[in-house]
Amino acid sequence: MRVLFVAAPGVGHLMPAVPTLWAAQEAGHAVLVATTGPSLEMAARSGLAAVDVCDGDAADTYHRLGVWIAKNRPDRYDLPGAWRRFVGTSNPRGPATVDAPPGPAPDDPPGAAPDDAVALARGVGGQLVDRTVDLIRRWRADLVVFTTFLSGGQLAAEAAGTPCVMHGIGLPYPTFSTVLSAMEDVCARHGVTGALTPPVATVDLCPESLRPRGSSAGWPMRYVPYNGGAVLPDWLCVPPRRPRICVTWGSVLPAVGCTSMLRDVVEAVAAEEAEVVLTAGEPELSGLGPLPPNVRAVDWVPLSALLPSCAAVVHHGGSGTTFTALAHGVPQLVLPQTADQPVNAQAVVERGTGMAFPDRDIDRGALADGVRRALTDPRIREACRQVREEIRAMPGPEQVVRRLSEAAS
Structure with a gap:
């Protein structure tokens, strides 16, 4: 064929x-x-x-x-x-x-x-x-x-x-x-x-x-997570000592300059006693200024390699990120920006695998509370486990x- x-x-x-x-x-x-x-x-x-x-x-x-959307x-x-x-x-x-x-x-x-x-x-x-x-x-x-x-x-x-x-x-x-x-x-x-x-x-x-x-x-x-290949950093090859939270903005939004809220997102997430891994392109990272000490900024790490070690992921609601998190059973905090992302965000909410934040201007307090809930709420973690096993079957x-x-x- x-x-x-x-x-x-x-x-x-x-x-x-x-x-x-x-x-x-x-x-x-x-x-x-x-x-x-x-x-x-x-x-x-x-x-x-x-x-x-x-x-x-x-x-x-x-x-x-x-850009237009x-x-x-x-x-x-x-x-x-x-x-x-x-x-x-x-x-x-x-x-x-x-x-x-x-x-x-x-x-x-x-x-x-x-x-x-x-x-x-x-x-x-x-x-x-x-x-x-x-x-x-x-x-x-x-x-x-x-x-x-x-x-x-x-x-x-x-x-x-x-x-x-x-x-x-x-x-x-x-x-x-x-x-x-x-x-x-x-x-x-x-x-x-x-x-x-x-x-x-x-x-x-x-x-x-x-x-x-x-x-x-x-x-x-x-759904088989695939996000391209990369040479992995040494720190990703060992289990984290404290909860690891991934912040990612996908491949399209950084390319069209839609990163204005990233600084607020990073600071809200970094308020937790956790290791925050921010994945974005070099131009976007350089525009964020000094980052909190518990934030590790990386240019590119495949989510399929990073998310298995994460306790939560904060993202834009792209299909690939949403389904990679579902496949690995990782709680999600979704900040939809465009296209099909609002629907993906609501699907996460409907299934109980995370939370969504629909406002253009991020409420840091609400996001920080959401991170704490994602890390501690047994109902969210159980829903994530169920969907992960469903996908595996x-x-x-x-x-x-x-x-x-x-x-x-």
């Missing part, structure tokens, strides 16, 4: 599928990644063959889209409202940006729209379609796998007449039928009319206890790859 995997430029869309692609290679299948920007480099670093299919500067559009975040997210819209069957578009502005800002990236999914499809996915269609045909792919939100991958498969599978990245976000109307020019170029052929399957990483009511289950697969990537092979035949 020849599997072409299509991913958006952001590495958070690629890394949840890397263990699946490794399993496909281990089973003897040919695997090729079609992407651009940071995901292209990450795919190569992960031992995967990759091709740049950027038609125009999709990576720059992805970055500018992130972050700039327009509300002062306070309505997390229960975000969750209701996400699980509601009356919303044909599925989850949308919480409290999104009514229209594009003057300096929006090409194709920006209030709905993040449509903006990603039109502004990013649409730029990848032409070369992906050509690659599907030239490489003779038997199956196209695309990630949640990137319907451009599904459109490319439709244009090439190749079956496709959607690979989840966390919660079971639905497919977005409206993205076709956002890419009419691309559809016209490839003779695609009407509704797209549904994916033959969806690889579903969501454990049942987090599944929104009314959402359909796909092929279940255990799900089928592994190698089992899903066998089903993918059957789907392509």
Whole structure:
């Protein structure tokens, strides 16, 4: 079987599928990644063959889209409202940006729209379609796998007449039928009319206890944390002497300059008798000034290596960070900033595996109280243990790859 995997430029869309692609290679299948920007480099670093299919500067559009969404975040997210819209069957578009502005800002990236999914499809996915269609045909792919939100991958498969599978990245976000109307020019170029052929399957990483009511289950697969490789520091190879708390802001927010609250977050967390590990890029760290003595700042440490030693994690609510913490049973304190993060934050609250802080301006006292609760509340730790064991019991990537092979035949 020849599997072409299509991913958006952001590495958070690629890394949840890397263990699946490794399993496909281990089973003897040919695997090729079609992407651009940071995901292209990450795919190569992960031992995967990759091709740049950027038609125009999709990576720059992805970055500018992130800047725009972050700039327009509300002062306070309505997390229960975000969750209701996400699980509601009356919303044909599925989850949308919480409290999104009514229209594009003057300096929006090409194709920006209030709905993040449509903006990603039109502004990013649409730029990848032409070369992906050509690659599907030239490489003779038997199956196209695309990630949640990137319907451009599904459109490319439709244009090439190749079956496709959607690979989840966390919660079971639905497919977005409206993205076709956002890419009419691309559809016209490839003779695609009407509704797209549904994916033959969806690889579903969501454990049942987090599944929104009314959402359909796909092929279940255990979330295997993967955050890239790195040379680990010596201190990470021995158990910590006091509780270790990780503070991380993901890969997108630092890149778009959304780090203004990090100083307040660090000082609130550092008020505890704990070792605080702050992971961020060097430019973000240098802008924070002198740090409290119990804060260890590191440029990059894979969460899959760091979180097993942590008693809690404070983060932005990205899917990768949320699910890596769930897989390791680590209590979470989530400060959602943009995109799907409010929904991930509320999922953590709904399941009892942590707390969420929806305000743009952080309340240091509330966050410090939340840290103490995360470290001491047996109900949170028990919920984390339950979800960790639930994820461990799900089928592994190698089992899903066998089903993918059957789907392509």
